Amino acid sequence: MSDRTGRLVRRAVAGAAALLLLPVAACGGSGDQPGRDGPEVLRVLAGSEVKDLEPLLARAAGAAHVTVKLTYAGTLDGADEVASGAADGRYDATWFSSNRYLSLIDGASAKLSTQTKVMISPVVLGLRRAKAHELGWDTHPVTWADIATAAGQHRFTFGMTNPASSNSGFSALVGVTAALSDAGEALDRAQIDAVTPRLTRFFSAQTLTAGSSGWLADAFARRGADGSTGGSTAAGQVDGLINYESVLLGLAGTLKEPLTLVYPRDGVVTADYPLTLLASSPRKEAYDRLASWLRTPDVQREIMTTTNRRPIVPEVRPDARFGAAPLLELPFPNRRDAADALISAYLNQVRRPSRTLFVLDTSGSMRGERIDALKQALAALTGADASVSGQFSRFRDRETVTLLPFSSAPGDPRTFTVPERDSAAVLGQIRAYGEGLGANGGTAIYDSLRRAYDTLAGERPTGDFTSIVLMTDGENTDGSTYDDFAAYYRTASRTAPAFVVLFGDSDTGEMRRVAELTGGAVFDARTGSLASAFKEIRGYQ
C-alpha cells in the first residue's frame, strides 16, 4: 500500500469513526436547559447528511441566539424514533434530508409541527470522467433506462448507500424504480413486482454499498484506479456513485480523476432538508429563529458555496456549478406498503447477495450480561427486532452467513445460507445457534480474524458484497499479535473490510488499526447496545 493510499485510508476511517461515535458524544450530558443569558439550546435529531453544516451552525449561537445540538441517526431509525414517540422530550426538532418516508408512517405526522425546507440536492449519478466519456454520457442526454442497459451489459459499476439506512440510497432506489417502471404516477406494489427483473439488471452493476453517504464517498475515493481495498464490495474498480449532487460535487474536488455528473433526463428524486419542529417541543421560538436565519440570503449563499447544495429561497439563484440540466422530479410513493415493498425487494431479491462472517468473542469475560447481549443482537438479525429498521436489517434472502465464535482459539465456523424464499427455517437455525453460545477461556482475536480471511480465501469469488464483523470485549490474550495479522493480511490482495465493534473493554487503538488496515470502520457498542451496533453495521453489508 502506498503512502498516499495509506493516508486516504486513515482519513476515511477516522471520518467514518467520528461519524459513528459522535452521536454518543453529542447526546451525552443533560445540560440542555438554556442559561439565563446564553443562547437557547435546540436539540436536533439529524441525518448524518447535514454534518457538513456543523461549522455554519456553530455561528447560529451568535446570529440567531440558538445553540444547535445535533444527534445523528439513520433515516429509518430516526423515523422509528419520531413515530414511536421516543423522540418526544429528548429532541426539539428533526433534520433529515427528507420527511417523505417518515410521513408515510401512521401517526408520525401528528408528531411533527412546522417544517422549514432549508436547501435542495437531487440524487444523481457521478462517473469517473473517462468512463462517462467512453459511454458517451458526457455529451448526450441519458435516461435511467440507458443507464440500466449499460449496467446490464457490465459496461460500468457503481456504488450506492443502503436504502434502509440512508436517504440517498432510498431516493435513488425510488427514482430508478419510477423511471424504469415507466409508470408516470406514484408506484404501487404491482408496479414494483413488475419492474423487479429490470431493477435486478440495473443493480447487478452495484459493487459498493454503505450505510451512509459520507462513508460511501470516502470508500469510493479509496478505491481509486489502483482498486485497493475499502468498502463492502465485489472486487475491482468502482466507476461511479449514485448520491446527492452535493456529495458528488464535494468529492469531485478531492479525486485525481474528476467526476462527470449525469442528470438523467427522465427524472430524479430531490432532497429538501426540512428542519422540522417536533410538536412536543416547547422551544418553538428558538426553532423559528434558527429556521429564519438559515433562510436569509447570506446564509443560503454560504450553504451553496460551502456544501454544494442548491438554495431554497428564490432570492438566491443556483450558480454555475449546478449546470443547466433541467431537473424533472419523479413521483414519490405515498403509500407506506409500497415504500416498504420496494426496500424489501431491493434487499432480498434485487441487489447482489451478502457474504458475511461474524467473528464473535465468547471468552470468559463475556459471561453473564455480555453473552446475553450478543445472543440478543444475533436474534435481532434473525427477525426478532420487529421495528421497521429491524426488519430491514435482518439476514437477507440469498445471504450466506458464517458465525465464527472464538475464545483461546478460533472455534468451528458454522455457515448458513438463507434461501430465496421461505427464509424462516434457516433464520431459526441461526437464532438457535446463537442461543447455544457459551462463554469460556481466553481471547485469540487475530488467529480468529485470520481464520475468517482464510475461509473467504478458500471460496470461489462470487461478486457478493463480502465483509467481516469482528466483535470482542477485551484485549488479545492468545495466539498471534496484531503485527502478525497485519503481515499476514498483506500477503494477498483482500477486499473484505472488517467492521469492528467496540464492546466492554476492547483495545480501542488496536481495533481502529484493524478497521484502517482492512478498509472497514469502527462501531461503538460500549455506551449503546450491541444490538444497535450490529444493526448499524448491517447498513454496510
Added chain:
Amino acid sequence: MRRRIGAGLALLLGAAVAAALVLGNRGDDGGDAPAALVTVHGVIGSEKKPFFDDPGVRAAFARHGLRVEVDTAGSREIATSVDLSRYDFAFPSSVPAAEKIKQKRGATRVYSPFYSPMAIATFAPIADVLARAGVVRDSGAGYQVLDLKRFLGLVAKGTRWDALPGNTAYPARKRVLPTTTDIRTSNSAAMYLAATSYVANGDDVVGSAGQADRVAGTVAPLFLDQGYSESSSEGPFEDYLAIGAGKTPLVVIYEAQYASRLFAADGAIRPDMRLLYPAPTMLSKHTLVPFTDTAAEVGRLLQEDPQFAGLEARFGFRTSDPKVFAGLVSAAKAPIPPGLVDVVEPPTYDHLEQLISAIERRYPAAGKPSS
C-alpha cells in the same frame, strides 16, 4: 415559507424579545413599562402565519392594546382534532370549516376579513402547451383560465406530458397532474377538490352523501396518483419558486401566495412564470371565529379597520374594499385580474368532509414491512 424581509425583522424582533426578557428579569418593580398588551391566542391556517408574524401587523395590533399569538394547523384539523378550548379564536381558511367550528363552539359571530381565489401557478411554455391541447384559454378579461372540465378529461385518460401534441417544451414522461398539498390535512387541496368535484358532479355543488361517494371515485386519482404530497400549502409553492418546472409544472396555490411575491417585488416571480385561474374556481374565504370578546375585537379590526386592510392586501389577500388590492396590483403592474367571473361555492362542511374521507379510504392502511 418565510419572506426575506419578514425573516430579517423576525430575527431582530427575536433579539429584542430576548433583550426585553433579560432586562425584565433585572428589574423587580417593572415600573414604567408601556401599557400592558392583552394577549390573544389563536389557531390559524399556516398560510396566514407570515401575516401574523409581520412586524407591521404586530405593531398595528399593539396600537390597539393587543398582542396576537398564533399556532398553525390545517383547516380540517382546526375543525376536528384541535383542542379549541386552549384558544381565543380559530381562523381557518374556509367558510365550511368556520361554520363547523361556530356550531361546535356555539359562537355567535364570525368575521370574514379577506379572501383569496384558488389558482394554479405554472410557466409560460407549459401554459402554451396546455393552450394547444385546448385546456387553457384566454378569459377575454386579461387573464388565462384552465378549463377544469377539459382538464379533468385529459387527466382521466392518464395523459402524460410527452403525449401532448407539439410539446417540445416539457417532454416529461410523467402524468399531467397538478401538485397539491395532502388532501387529508390541507385546505388548499380541499379547495381544489371542491372545484373539481363540482365539475365531476355535472356542474353542481356536491349535495348528498351519495353524490360525494360517486364523485370521489372520479377525482381521487388527482390526489392519489401524484404520490407523496406535502402537508403545508407553502411547501409546493416553494418548490415552484426554487426548483421550477421540473418538479412542479403546475401547482395549486392561493392567489395570495403569488400576489404577495409580486407586490414585494423580491424577484421571486420570474418573467416566465404564469398564474392560471381554474374555471370554475373557488374562493378561500378566511373566516375568524371568536370565542371571547377580545378575540372578536381582533376579528373586527381585521375586517373593518382600513389600516389592517392595507396590511392584508400587501400579503396578497383581497379585502372587502377592492380598491386596496387593485391599488397594489396596478402599482406592481401585476398580471392579476380585478375580479373573477366563474366562481362556485364549496360544498357544506359535511359533504366536503365526506368527499375527503372517501378519498382518504383509498389510501391503504399502513402495512407492516413485508420483508
